[in-house]
Amino acid sequence: MPLFEINGKKYEVDEDGFLQTPAIWSEEVAQDFAATEGISQLGEAHWKLINYIRDYWKENDIAPMVRRMCKDTGFKLSDIYELFPSGPANGACKLAGLPKPTGCV
């Protein structure tokens, strides 16, 4: 199992760098994973998206549609790419501790 190491901590991740055990997620985990996106400090806008994604996921067991995410949070897709350079799935969802999305997405 690949490991992601940061600040003396080790996280088990999959081949794409997603957290292997979503249950161990905490705000601290998100902050640690922010480095993979080149983000030094998560700001208010980052948290708004991360919390939205986590809440949706907890209820539906799947990541929200990107278009729904934009409509519900008021961010344009280009804003999301500004906040998370790898985009909503590989950036924001990864920091929110979700498993990698599956299927033709």
Add this chain to the structure above:
Amino acid sequence: MKHFVPLREMERADASRPLLGLEVRDLAPLPEPLASNAQREWKALTESVKQICECGLDNTCALNLPKPKDRTEEEALVQKFVSGLNKLFESSNNWTFLQPLLLTMENCVGCQTCADSCHIFESSGRAEVYRPTFRSELLRRAYFKYVKHGGALARFQHGDIELNWPLIAKLAELCYRCNLCRRCAQSCPMGADNALVTHELRKLFSQEMGIAPKELHERGSMVQLKTGCSTGMTARTVRDNIEFIDEDTSDKTGIKVETPWDVEGADVLLIHNSGEILSWPENPGAFALILNAAGINWTLSSELVGCDAVNYGLWYDDVQFARVALRQAEVARKLKVRKIVIGECGHAHKALAVVADRLLSGELDIPRVSSITLLRDIVLSGRLDLDPTRNDFPVTLHDPCNLVRLMGVVEPQREILRRITPQFREMTPHGVDNYCCGGGSGFAIMSPNNFLDWRANVSGRKKLEQIINAFSDCLDLDGPKYVCAPCSNCKGQIRDLIVYHDLWRHYRIGYGGLAELVVNAMRDVKPGFIDWEWH
């Protein structure tokens, strides 16, 4: 010839370097202006992956196949492979493809016409291990030795092979360096099908040895059979998301859109690839609007698997394929619909409309047709009021291999585009001679390790070149361009190619499906259905 590798090097156990060390400078040159742009760096495999996993073939790794612990484990795996090999050639165990497989084993004359038609071989700078007959020759030798039990004469005629673990491990990876596009099969004067060889080997690895890419099996067909969709959506989430899309489409177009659910006796059961719903919601939105406007009696299904046209088993496992296809047909039978219409998804076309013919009979043999021909009939019937000037931007068409080469659906999409896109231009070559997007056979959803680098640089290289050439007269920032790709898998790969090579930022090259262009041209719809927001 660069990278010449004799076939029997596959048996080599040396793990210190892979058989093929592919460098970017070896690859076929890119067209201008891309050749002059800075190229993204190809990530190297990490040391830990190289230590744990079988990476002996080349410098990427699709399977993350763990190395066996000891010789005993290796031996057991070799025995399993030999047992699976024999099953491939038994009619009781290979009810799908035995006959064409035998023809392919017996009839290759080694003329290499196939090599010249393979985009992966050509793009790699003609790397020997990617030659279509390299893979087939390994299977052929194994067939004559381990299935037909040929002696010295057979070894002389067909060449020798020793099935050991180093060879089998490399062969497993090599099955995932072919897009199954069947361009080689089309060009073969003898009717041999090298893509079928890849497919049958994938089957052997999955069905007998439990070896398959995680994205296709564990996170693909298994998720689909469990939750109902390969994306992990449950029937409830699908309905919820489609309701959202209905509202969104209504807002955007000014036309009230409502998707009918589970309508018994409908003429048309439309099944989308469920990835469309999550990633390209404007496509199911466009279909709903068009079918309603044309007065079609249609429905979506909220039953498990009936809401997802995907069938990844098609690429690697006949058993998984059959499980999914049977459930889809069963949903249609229960709903008593007159036909199943397959959304814009190439492999779903092949699975349901073609290969499922070997499986579905009696009450389950419900007509299964393409949405492309239905769209064509609607557009040409004059039932929609269309204004082509709304699509007055350069448009090119990517042909999904399963639609054109396999099924011969070539003209309908062109009849539509000639009608509604004034600046339509073909790629060269196109139609049945098209090149795969490079994401075929599941690659579009596979990005483990540095596999994205491989498919953006090698398997997708031809398509990249074709896209650039199709827009060679307008490679500027003046206006947006549209690559029309009526297939979810192709769309995913083309999106990745555009991002990887920065085509949207440099040249405003975007992409999307076919139904979206139809809605964008409808006079009753608020202008700007295609909003050119990057997605």
